[in-house]
Amino acid sequence: MSRSGWVSLGLSLWLIGCGSNATTQSSPKPPADPPPQSPAVPAPARSPAEAPPSATTPATTPSAAELPPPAATPTPIERGAALYAGMCAVCHGVNGEGYKADQAPMLAHQDFLASASDEFLRVAISHGRPGTTMSAWGTELGGPLRSTEVLALIAFLRSWQKQPTIALDESPNPGTAARGEVIFKRECAECHGAKAKFLQLLNPELLEHATPGFLRQAIRKGRASTKMPAYEAKLGARGVDDVIAYLKSLPARVRPPGATGPITPPPIPLGPVPLNKRGPEPKDFVAYPAMTSVDVIAREYKRKARMAILDARAPSDYAIEHVAGAVSVPFYDPSPYLEKLPKNAWIVCYCGCPHAESGTLAMKLQAAGFEKVTVMDEGLWDWKEKGHPMKEGQKP
Secondary structure (H helix, E strand, C coil): CCCCCCCCCCCCCCCCCCCCCCCCCCCCCCCCCCCCCCCCCCCCCCCHHHCCCCCCCCCCCCCCCCCCCCCCCCCHHHHHHHHHHHHCHHHHCCCCCCCCCCCCCCCCCHHHHHHCCHHHHHHHHHHCCCCCCCCCCEHHHCCCECHHHHHHHHHHHHCCCCCCCCCCCCCCCCCCHHHHHHHHHHHHHHHHCCCCCCCCCCCHHHHHHCCHHHHHHHHHHCCCCCCCCCCHHHHHHHHHHHHHHHHHHCCCCCCCHHHCCCCCCCCCCCCCCCECCCCCCCCCCCCCCCCECHHHHHHHHHCCCCEEEEECCCHHHHHHCEECCCEECCCCCCHHHHHHCCCCCEEEEECCCCCHHHHHHHHHHHHCCCCCEEEECCCHHHHHHCCCCEECCCCC
């Protein structure tokens, strides 16, 4: 997702000073025989409209009705809507419909909103889901959003909620993890396993903050209009609790190695661009909206061709790991970097989606006048799986 500045408008006041020109004088004695004079005729009084303007007074002063109104402070929902449009809609859809990219779930689903607490949403947004394409957006992990902005996003998400909040069943869980593992592998792993296509329930960050009541509600009642069926009748209360016991028995989250140590708030300093300043021109790169394969980019990378490689993801993802030599230029706000990026060298954008965020960044660069822009077609994970160089931390 740039963060818009909200500018306060000030009104300048004209200060008009009125000084007295009167002086004190002694009155001379009249002459003994004054000469005869005609009676004084007073000059006709001028109306205010006829009075000439003072040298220190503006010829026209705007009335209150003519002055521009002061800018209204945006409400949390309005601020959250702007943040969502810039950072979240690329994957979760403009209206929270989900699955716009990378199987990002439906955030506007009424059952989800009615059962997810504000704290659950806060942690999900701030900490992300390590090991998935859900970035950590909070500043505490290197993301761009302050706590007030995360709360504004939550307020916006709540504006979609039409159903009353559900009273979750948070009673103690009597389930057995061993039985739950059998059920999970049989009923759930295809959609929710470690390498599953849809929401990865085995994600430690998710399981640490999802309460038993939240999981019970989702498993018992399912998610209407999605692929998630209701399991209440099929598994019974005991079977549902067994699955939850298994999920809660899994190892706790481990903070990714690249996210340890000091975190520089974004924007991260750009670093050197392009790579290999005296290198040859890359071969077979194609300008976006066409894309260049990982194999071609890796070949030119190994050949030390002259190029800039931009990580389009949130800076928190970049800090965990990135293509060695790549610099962080987030898709939602490339403006701090535009003046330092080369227009005479090829720019390669990548993300993990594999090209929702990188494609967004490429379009913004092209709109800013960059022509030699391409996108890594298969994305970061294909690059990594093929053994090409990677690096951790916030430095290229």
